[in-house]
Amino acid sequence: MKRNRRSSDSMSGINEPNMTPLIDVSLVLVVILMVATPLALQSGIGVSSASSTGKKAAPSHTDRVEVSLLSADSIVVNRQLVHRDRLALTLHEVLAESATRQVVVRCADNVPHGDFVAVLDEARAQGAAEIAVAGR
Amino acid sequence: MAYTRKRPEPITKINVTPIIDVALVLVIILLVTAPMLSVSNLPVNLPQAHTREAEDQRNLSVTLSEDGRLAVDNHDVTMDKLAAAIAARLAEPGNKDLLVVVRADSGAPYATVHQLLDAARIAGAKRLAIATRQKMDGAL
Secondary structure: OHHHHHHHHHHHOOOOOOOHHHHHHHHHHHHHHHHHHHHHHEEEEEEEEHHHOOOOOOOOOOOOEEEEEOOOOEEEEOOEEEEHHHHHHHHHHHHHHOOOOEEEEEEOOOOEHHHHHHHHHHHHHOOOOEEEEOOO | OOOOOOOOOOOOOOOOHHHHHHHHHHHHHHHHHHHHHOOOOOOOOOOEEOOOEOOOOOEEEEEEOOOOOEEEOOEEEOOOOHHHHHHHHHOOOOOOOOEEEEEEOOOOEHHHHHHHHHHHHHOOOOEEEEEEEEOOOOOO
């Protein structure tokens, strides 16, 4: 009788699902997502330097759009002063008329980098093919 | 012929499955984190933008924090030595056409950012990009 009970004990085994691999994989996914999220959210805007494009490649003044940031709110687009709120509309209009859709951006020294990038982003959103950063 | 139930033999070998599991997980984590290791850990609040381009896996990052500290990849540099540091990295084999990404804080003045772009151009960078943080629609 004693022998029979031992035999039944050994056959019972582990009858619960093994959670360890599931937890392991879940934790790994959490770690990978935590690490990869900042990389996935970082992006960039390609720019070229206006002075390095060369004279031959430089389009005429009528073809390219010139944008100058005087301050965060006042921007000059092709010698026309534009408020920041109307920049998208103005850029859309001038880029539609431009053959090369090249935008040359100048910026005042004290303008925060965030405002400068916002203008580059707006130009790209309105269809700028190439963005060049010119000297001050 | 009587039916005799065979008892299973006990497992006497070492279970190597968890070791392989952990090892593969470490490999994956290293693969994922490798690109991050080359980026400086200076605190930078990147400007937000909708545009999503210039996402080369291999690039040379130039980081500018709000307080003016500079780093090329994960090495701190000064403005005087910036062009030389970029040129040295671009001179390495296979780095000739490397994308130079300027990671400047959104509060940094443009004058400093322009100095970075100039330094990169003087150092021979052919491809330049300004790093941004992806703007989510509806986000503050």
